[in-house]
Structures are given as C-alpha cells and as structure tokens.
Amino acid sequence: MMSSDCEATSLRDLLCGSINESHVGERLSVCGWVAKRREHGEHLAFLDIRDRSGVVQAVVEGLVDVKSEYVVRVTGTVTPRPEGTVNVKLPTGAVELSDCQVEVLSLADAPPFQLDDRVDIDEQVRLRYRYLDLRREAMQRNLRLRAVVNAALRRAMDAQGFCEVETPLLWAPTPEGAREFVVPSRLRPSEFYVLPQSPQIAKQLLMVGGFDRYYQIARCLRDEDLRADRQFEFTQLDLEASFVSQDDVLSFVSMAVLDAAEVATGVRPGFIERMTWAEALDLYGTDKPDLRFGMVLHDLSDVFESSEVKAFAAPTVKAMRVARGASFARSKLDELTELAKSLGAKGLAWFRVTPEGLDSPLAKFLSTTESAAISSVDGARVGDLVLVVADEYAPACRVLGALRVSLGSPPVGEGPHHYVWVTEFPMFDGVDDDGNLQAAHHPFTMPHPEDLALIETEPLKVRSQAYDLVLNGWELGSGSVRIHRADIQSRIFRALGISDDEAQSRFGFLLGAFRFGAPPHAGFAFGIDRLVAIFAGEENIREVIAFPKTQSGADLMTGAPKSITERQLRDLHLKFAPKGS
Numbered sequence: 001m002m003s004s005d006c007e008a009t010s011l012r013d014l015l016c017g018s019i020n021e022s023h024v025g026e027r028l029s030v031c032g033w034v035a036k037r038r039e040h041g042e043h044l045a046f047l048d049i050r051d052r053s054g055v056v057q058a059v060v061e062g063l064v065d066v067k068s069e070y071v072v073r074v075t076g077t078v079t080p081r082p083e084g085t086v087n088v089k090l091p092t093g094a095v096e097l098s099d100c101q102v103e104v105l106s107l108a109d110a111p112p113f114q115l116d117d118r119v120d121i122d123e124q125v126r127l128r129y130r131y132l133d134l135r136r137e138a139m140q141r142n143l144r145l146r147a148v149v150n151a152a153l154r155r156a157m158d159a160q161g162f163c164e165v166e167t168p169l170l171w172a173p174t175p176e177g178a179r180e181f182v183v184p185s186r187l188r189p190s191e192f193y194v195l196p197q198s199p200q201i202a203k204q205l206l207m208v209g210g211f212d213r214y215y216q217i218a219r220c221l222r223d224e225d226l227r228a229d230r231q232f233e234f235t236q237l238d239l240e241a242s243f244v245s246q247d248d249v250l251s252f253v254s255m256a257v258l259d260a261a262e263v264a265t266g267v268r269p270g271f272i273e274r275m276t277w278a279e280a281l282d283l284y285g286t287d288k289p290d291l292r293f294g295m296v297l298h299d300l301s302d303v304f305e306s307s308e309v310k311a312f313a314a315p316t317v318k319a320m321r322v323a324r325g326a327s328f329a330r331s332k333l334d335e336l337t338e339l340a341k342s343l344g345a346k347g348l349a350w351f352r353v354t355p356e357g358l359d360s361p362l363a364k365f366l367s368t369t370e371s372a373a374i375s376s377v378d379g380a381r382v383g384d385l386v387l388v389v390a391d392e393y394a395p396a397c398r399v400l401g402a403l404r405v406s407l408g409s410p411p412v413g414e415g416p417h418h419y420v421w422v423t424e425f426p427m428f429d430g431v432d433d434d435g436n437l438q439a440a441h442h443p444f445t446m447p448h449p450e451d452l453a454l455i456e457t458e459p460l461k462v463r464s465q466a467y468d469l470v471l472n473g474w475e476l477g478s479g480s481v482r483i484h485r486a487d488i489q490s491r492i493f494r495a496l497g498i499s500d501d502e503a504q505s506r507f508g509f510l511l512g513a514f515r516f517g518a519p520p521h522a523g524f525a526f527g528i529d530r531l532v533a534i535f536a537g538e539e540n541i542r543e544v545i546a547f548p549k550t551q552s553g554a555d556l557m558t559g560a561p562k563s564i565t566e567r568q569l570r571d572l573h574l575k576f577a578p579k580g581s
Contacts, residue, residue, distance in 0.1 A: 007053075011073055017054025019092050023078040030056060030097070031105070033135065034070045035115070047102070049074055052140060055090065057081075058097040069108035069115070076100035123542075128556040130547055142544045145264060146532045150217055152263045153237050153528070156256035162215040162239060167202035169195060169219070173506070179223035181232075189573040195221040198525060200442065201510050203240040204482060207521040208513045215239040217528065226551045228540045229474060229530055233549075236477060240523035246465055246481055249522045250274075250421055253469060253479075257531070261417060264535040272469075274421040281394070285318075285401015287422055290473030292415040293408045295320055296378065297400050300388070303373040309365045311349055314390035320400050321378035322407055325385025326352040326359075336403060340389065345399040349388040353380050409473055413537025420470050424448060427455075427462035428495070436497030441466045443492055444510075445480040455491050469526055471534055477526025484518040486511075 007015045013028040032051035047058045076097030087093030126133040170193040180194040206214045218238040262268040304312040340348035352359035389396045429440035448463035465481035483489045529541040542548040
C-alpha cells in the first residue's frame with residue numbers, strides 16, 4: 001500500500017483501494033469513476049467508486065444524479081459494513097463510506113462496453129476505445145506490472161555500473177535485415193532518415209567514445225508483418241559493454257532479468273542454464289526451446305541407416321515420444337501428418353505402443369531392431385505414441401520440434417518460468433539469390449575463435465559468438481560479441497559479398513570510428529513487451545502495451561495511418577506515383 005502522503009492531493013485524502021479498517025471513524029474524500037450504482041429504495045444508493053488502486057463502496061442517502069463512469073469526488077465517514085454484507089473478495093470489502101456527499105467532476109456518456117473483466121469484449125472495439133479499455137482492471141494491472149519491471153531493470157543496470165544514454169530516433173539505414181520506416185527530410189529534399197530498428201551502431205559508437213557500459217530502455221521500430229509477439233513499435237532493454245567476454249554479458253543480463261522476475265512474480269528464478277544452438281536444434285528442434293515440458297527428440301539415424309522401409313530412406317531419422325498419445329483418434333493422427341507436410345516434411349510416421357507391440361501401417365515392415373528402437377524412444381510405455389520424421393537433418397529436427405510445441409506447450413501463464421541461454425549460433429545462414437552468404441545475426445558479429453580458419457573454406461560451419469535468451473519458448477532477445485578488428489571485419493564483408501566501396505557507403509561512419517581505437521565490446525537487447533507479457537500470462541503483447549496497433553498495422557483509436565495534405569506533401573518535396581506504375 002502507498003503511504004497517505006503519496007496518495008493525498010488537494011482533492012482527495014486517500015486512494016479508493018487504500019481505505020481499510022484502520023480508517024474507521026475518519027471522514028475522508030476520494031476521487032474516481034462510478035463503477036456501479038445500486039438503488040436500495042427511493043432514497044438510498046450504493047456507489048462503487050473506482051480509481052487506479054481499486055474500488056470502495058459509498059452509501060449515499062437522498063437523491064443523487066450520477067451514472068456509470070461519471071467522475072466524482074465523494075466525501076464520507078469510514079464505517080464497518082453491516083454484519084452479513086462484508087465482501088471478502090474486495091480488499092476494501094470490510095468497510096464503506098457512509099453519510100456521503102457527492103460532487104460530480106465530469107459527466108460521461110454510457111460506455112460502449114462493460115468495463116469489468118467478467119465480459120469478453122471484441123478486441124477491435126477495445127482498441128477503438130482504448131482509453132476506456134485502459135480503465136479495466138486487467139489493463140491497469142498489466143501496465144503497472146510493466147512499470148515495476150522497467151524500474152527493476154534500471155536498478156539492476158545502475159547497480160552494475162551502466163550509464164543510461166538516449167540514442168537518436170532519426171538515423172541512417174542499418175544492416176539488420178528488417179524493413180525500416182522511412183522519414184522524408186523537409187530541409188534536405190530527396191533525402192531521408194530512417195527510424196532505428198535498434199540502437200546497434202549507435203551503442204557501438206558509444207563504446208568507441210569510452211562510455212564502457214551503456215544501457216537504454218529503447219524504443220525501436222521495424223516495418224515487419226505483425227503477429228502476437230511482434231509490433232511495429234517495441235521496447236527493449238539495450239546494453240553494450242567494453243572489455244568484456246560473452247560470459248560477462250550473460251551475467252549482466254541474467255541479473256537484470258532475474259531481478260525483474262523477482263519483483264514481478266515474487267519468486268527469484270535460479271541459475272539460467274545454457275545450451276548451444278546445435279544442442280537446442282538436436283534435442284528440441286528449435287533455437288527457442290520451451291523447457292517447461294519434456295518430449296525431447298531422439299536420433300534413430302544409425303538404426304535406420306540400412307532400412308528397407310522406403311519411408312525412412314533419408315540422411316536423418318528423428319523420433320519423439322508423446323505420452324498417452326496412443327489414444328489419439330485416426331483423425332488426429334491425420335491432422336498431425338498434414339501439419340508435418342505443411343512444415344515441409346515428406347510425411348510423418350506414427351506408432352502406437354500397445355501391449356501387443358507397435359500399431360502402425362508401417363509396423364509390419366520394420367526389422368526387429370527397428371521396432372525395438374522405436375518402442376524404446378524416450379522410455380516409451382504402453383499407451384504412448386512415437387512420431388518419426390525422416391529427412392535432411394535440419395528439416396527433420398524443425399518439423400518434429402514444431403509438432404512438439406503443438407502437442408505439449410502449456411499456455412503462456414501456466415507452469416514455471418524456464419529461462420535458457422542459447423549460444424554458438426551459426427555465423428552464416430545460407431546464401432541469397434546471388435549466391436552470397438547471409439549473416440545469421442548481423443555482419444558485426446565476432447566469429448567463434450576456433451572457427452576463424454573456416455571463413456573462406458567452409459563458412460557454413462563457422463560458429464559465431466552470438467547468443468539468445470529464451471523464456472518458455474519465446475525468444476526474449478539476442479546479442480553478440482562484436483568485431484572490433486579491421487582484418488576480421490574485412491574477411492566477413494568479403495564472405496558476405498560486400499565490396500570495400502559498399503562497406504564504406506553503408507557503414508563508413510562506424511568503420512571510420514574503429515580506426516581510432518575500438519575496444520573489444522559485446523552487447524545484448526531483449527524485448528520488454530515479451531517479458532512482461534509472459535509475467536502477466538498474456539498470449540499477445542498488445543495486452544501489455546498502452547496503445548498498440550492491430551495485426552494489419554492500424555491504430556483503430558486515432559485512425560492512423562492516414563493520408564496527409566497536399567501542402568504537407570509539397571513541404572516534403574513528395575508526390576505520389578500514378579496507381580499501377
């Protein structure tokens with residue numbers, strides 16, 4: 001509870017939710033919205049007054065002309081509720097304000113939807129009237145939780161010697177892969193700024209500038225397709241440090257995240273475990289594994305290497321046990337098969353484990369050794385189901401990994417919060433249409449020191465010093481040790497097909513800064529929206545953002561995006577191309 005000194009203003013003495021039995025006998029004023037009005041006869045009304053802290057009941061004698069969502073100031077004497085009327089579900093439920101005087105501060109039309117959390121409301125309506133939606137208890141709780149998390153993150157970074165620095169929102173294009181929002185310059189015709197995808201280059205320049213340890217709760221913008229865990233605008237804890245190793249950065253971030261988790265949930269998680277990218281793919285079929293449940297993948301490639309079953313004629317055979325999955329109807333198994341095919345698999349083999357052996361259309365074609373291997377996957381028992389995918393290694397892992405999540409992942413708000421660091425990502429992620437390698441992270445990521453010799457000869461085997469933090473199957477964020485040596489940076493640019501001239505054009509200001517003494521440095525950034533959504537048990541980050549966009553990128557409340565006037569277009573030296581051109 002806040003202290004009365006903090007709650008008191010010239011209009012009110014306490015917040016509604018702060019009033020309790022210790023205030024009995026005091027005459028106090030509260031301010032808020034009329035959440036409910038209940039009549040008791042012709043000359044007695046019960047008003048529930050709501051503010052950010054909660055609700056208190058006010059008993060008003062005589063006629064009072066107030067309606068739902070009127071803004072009022074109520075002055076009354078705190079008294080115990082009569083016997084039998086105590087509301088144990090309400091923090092203020094043992095008391096009420098009696099002998100009340102009501103002052104209407106603002107009138108209100110009837111709201112377009114009920115503002116309590118007992119009724120499901122169409123999200124389009126909620127977003128159109130977001131200022132009303134924010135009055136609901138769930139939204140108040142989520143956004144205040146977000147504020148608590150932000151404060152904990154700042155305290156953790158301050159305690160570790162980091163300096164908060166704000167970086168520009170009007171910036172130059174950056175090499176981070178996503179589309180950028182472009183801002184025309186009125187004073188520089190035909191030239192443009194972009195809104196930053198992240199402060200990546202700016203924070204590296206701060207390291208050259210000698211700040212040693214930087215952080216920022218940064219606003220970032222990416223013109224990407226939206227989904228449950230992605231918005232055009234997002235907020236991240238962004239940090240960079242000099243003269244550090246990967247282990248140092250993981251320690252910095254772990255402290256901040258665990259501090260935030262403790263204030264948000266009341267429980268401090270234990271040590272955050274680590275696994276390599278290769279281990280995550282092999283065991284869970286993804287680089288963002290949800291470790292709240294088992295269902296690890298098993299490699300049966302050796303067993304099926306010489307199999308006569310055509311369905312298993314592939315370089316890799318991966319299997320996964322589904323506990324009690326033998327009860328799945330054939331329609332469910334067909335559904336899983338279609339899902340596997342939609343994910344790129346040639347097919348999906350399934351085997352029910354029964355007292356008589358394996359039940360499957362393929363069971364009669366298996367050798368004794370193959371049948372025994374499938375029957376023992378992950379300690380399979382009678383009543384379990386074993387799913388098998390045969391393909392190239394990576395697709396086989398990823399398809400089973402997606403089926404694992406589909407079948408086993410609990411809802412966001414259920415189960416423990418299980419963090420994991422995923423390290424040693426590949427340096428390169430295949431090739432583009434022109435045959436050039438593509439950076440898996442960004443071109444300033446330092447290769448693993450053991451793999452430097454492979455850059456020119458076997459680049460797809462090169463590991464990077466990049467790392468992700470994953471929570472319950474959500475990628476919270478990523479970071480890396482940065483390249484600070486010109487010779488290594490040149491080798492990476494050449495591997496990516498970036499010429500010296502292009503490198504100078506795109507990154508000249510960063511490369512130029514490195515000529516004047518760049519310290520070894522590394523950094524990280526993670527999404528605060530995603531972290532708070534998990535703490536709040538929300539499946540969609542829109543529920544922890546005050547004014548989000550819809551999945552189509554629209555702001556239903558303001559109507560954005562909107563067209564601008566001809567005058568504004570002229571000022572910006574812009575004109576629209578004819579349709580179809």
